[in-house]
Amino acid sequence: MDLTSTPSVARRQPAKRKKKPPACDSCKARRVLCHPQPEGIPCPRCAEKGIICKTTPVIRGRPRKPSEEVVSPSASDPGPSSSGHNESLNESIVTIRPHLELSDAPELPPELVKHLFECLDHLPEWRHPLFAGEKLKAAITSVSWQLNLLPLQSRVLASCVCALSASISFHSTIIGPSDIKSFTDHSVFFLGADLRTYGVRRAPVYRALYERAFTLACEARIHIDVSEDNAASCFFLDVLERLSAATTRPWAVAYVSHSRILAGRREAAEPHDQLIWNGFIMSEALAATARRTPVLFTYNDQLLMSGSEPPPLEQLLQSLQGMFQASKKVSSVIFSAIRPYMFHVTLLARDLYEKITGDYARRHPMAEAAVIQFLSSLSILQSIVTLILTQPEFSVAGDPLFYESPVQSPLIRRESDNVRACMFAMAVGFTGLALSLYKEIERRVSTDPPTMQNRWIQERMGTIQRQVHEMASLAAGDIARALQLLPSLPHFSHLDLSTIQDWADFYLADAAKTGSIDPARVKIFEIFITSFKTFGYSFEIPRSGELIERMEAYIAPATLSPSSALAQLFPLDNGWTGVFNINQLESDLISYDSGPTLGFQ
Structure with missing residues (x-):
């Protein structure tokens, strides 16, 4: 037997060629030659571009026919998906x-x-x-x-x-x-x-x-x-x-x-980009504040992306007052004030978490000095917002939520969009901080019942609570104005759902305490009702129906005849009929749009 015959036959057999792996998804999409690498190593093209090199297997062959017992997907049986x-x-x-x-x-x-x-x-x-x-x-x-x-x-x-x-x-x-x-x-x-x-x-x-x-x-x-x-x-x-x-x-x-x-790798941002960065950084800060979480952008991030720190708030307010006295246009004043204003709102949001609402601050007694200082800053913010919103050149008094012009719609507003957007941002910045402070003080008061040992602390907390409530009441009026200032429905669609609902709850609770018809509150409720109905175009709001019903119940007496409104609000029992001057009440109810608050004892 020839011992070399078997190896020679083996040498004559051609070696099997190894099948080339399939191209990756990126090369396949770009229709270029791919050089797949073994053991999960990215191909040269993906490695050069720094993207993930992934290959999705392609299922070949005739697809299996579905069994007759399988029910087609429907609303009751969606069935599995293979995509x-x-x-x-x-x-x-x-x-x-x-x-x-x-x-x-x-x-x-x-x-x-x-x-x-x-x-x-x-x-x-x-x-x-x-x-x-x-x-x-x-x-x-x-x-x-x-x-x-x-x-x-x-x-x-x-x-x-x-x-x-x-x-x-x-x-x-x-x-x-x-x-x-x-x-x-x-x-x-x-x-x-x-x-x-x-x-x-x-x-x-x-x-x-x-x-x-x-x-x-x-x-x-x-x-x-x-x-x-x-x-x-x-x-x-x-x-x-x-x-x-x-x-x-x-x-x-x-x-x-x-x-x-990315900001550390680039040169300093242009002034326009700094302004835009201020807006998005403030938006993130307000979102964090509403959830009692830390502001993710640090102070150094703020300086790097949105420019140097502006003058103090007191100086900003004085500067704006001087500009208006010099008869400058509202638009030019707003554009000069919006960047420093948003910068300070972000600073205050960070202070609010670190000193009052944060996890560490909540484990200690309320820092009264921090609350008082924060209230002082809020007061300046509110003065700035009021100063701008009440200018006759761009007053929103009586301005509807949307224009009714046949060539414009609530989704597209070209005229004064930038001005309205800036004014809206200023109002939202102040009101967001005021609401977060109010909610925190209310939590503190509700979780710390008064006792003989902390009577003096409770008195001071009561004073702070009244001051914060007064500031929140001012902010509630400004948020209603802010809703009228929205440049378009898309801006409105991306407000914080919980914030709008919290403001509605605040106003409803406030109305229940006063027990009177307030013309200003009626108008604000009408704005909130319209806003909820419009907001629902984009999102399903779980509590919108409940809130709208409660607000409509409050304003319903104002739309009735004077006698019907009186009977619905204050049912007259024996001995009550002689207390009121009916004619005077009817006159007040007829002119509620411009009259004072009607307080009944």
């Missing part, structure tokens, strides 16, 4: 909206994506300094509005945009069948319209789009990789979570961390 990260989107839509066709598609239809990007132009988040909106639009236009063809991190950002824009979209895929043709449709958007049904109808798709963006963001690890796109995505996700009143804010932490690193 990976689209599972939450598909299940939510199939479960609640079976008439939609998105459940069969792994991505949003290009026509819907294009519409949602058009809605983005009306949102205030479009102006964020880290969001390159035009660049993202150009990228998604180049791939015919197909999200799956974008690089992963750009795809995450585009998904966040779609989720945020869904809060104001009138597309039939979002809100179901409707007659809305545009944002200027006055048959739908008019003063006093109850738009709450749209918020209820859009809620399931809105939540599904948010879950979709959330899942994609976690897969792309945008909270780890620092870039402007990732920072903008984290910001959008924080806004989406802020609207749901979430207690934890993981995306906000990543957003602030990315912003801090």
Whole structure:
């Protein structure tokens, strides 16, 4: 037997070629040659661009036919989804909206994506300094509005945009069948319209789009990789979570961390960007204050992104008074005051947490000196807001929530948008701080009942409580004015839900204590009712029906005839009829719009 025959045969057999791994998702989307690496090492192109190198397996072969026993997805049986990260989107839509066709598609239809990007132009988040909106639009236009063809991190950002824009979209895929043709449709958007049904109808798709963006963001690890796109995505996700009143804010932490690193790498921001940064930093500070959590932007972050510290508040107030005495235009005064004003609001929000409402401060007795000093600063803020809002050149007295001009709509206001936005920001800054202080003092008083040992402490706390309540009453009037100052519905749609509800509760409790018809309070309740009905266009507000009913019950007597109003408010029992001057009361009720508060004993 030839011992060499077997090896020679083996040598003659050709060696099997190893199959090349499939291309990664990024190279496949860009249609370029990919050089896959073993053991999870990113390909050279992804490594050069610093993006995640991921390969999604492609299922080949004829799909298995469904069994006859399997019931098609419906509202009662949504069934499983096999679309990976689209599972939450598909299940939510199939479960609640079976008439939609998105459940069969792994991505949003290009026509819907294009519409949602058009809605983005009306949102205030479009102006964020880290969001390159035009660049993202150009990228998604180049791939015919197909999200799956974008690089992963750009795809995450585009998904966040779609989720945020869904809060104001009138597309039939979002809100179901409707007659809305545009944002200027006055048959739908008019003063006093109850738009709450749209918020209820859009809620399931809105939540599904948010879950979709959330899942994609976690897969792309945008909270780890620092870039402007990732920072903008984290910001959008924080806004989406802020609207749901979430207690934890993981995306906000990543957003602030990315912003801090990026700001350290760049040159000093331009004055315009500094102004915009001041607004977004103040917005984050107020959101943290409302939740009794730390302000994430530090003082050094504030200086780095929004410029040097402005003069003290007292000097700012004196400067504004001098400008108005010099007959300067309101718009020029507002533009010169808005940056230092927002800077000081953020400083006060940080002080409020560290000295009064924070976790450490709550474990110790109330720092009365800190409260008194904070009240003094609030008083100056309120003086600045009142000084601007009462100027005759731009007075909002009697100004409706929306213009009724046939060429304008509540969604698009071009005239004086910037001025109104600045005035709105100033009012919201003051009222947000006042409400947070009021709620904290009320918590302290309710959890520390009076005893003989702390009688003097209780008396001082009572004095502080009355002062804070008076400041909150002033702020409640200013928040009503702020609602009238909104440049557009998208600005209104992104107020803090809990803050508006808290102000309504505050005013209702205040009205119950006084037990009288206050013309100013009636007007404020009317503004709140209109606001809740308008706010419902974007979001489903759980307590809106209850709050509206309570406010309408308060203002109902003012719309009745004098005798009916008197009988409804104060039922007359035996011995009461001779106490009142009926004619005088009827006269007061008829002229309640301009008359004094009617206090009945």
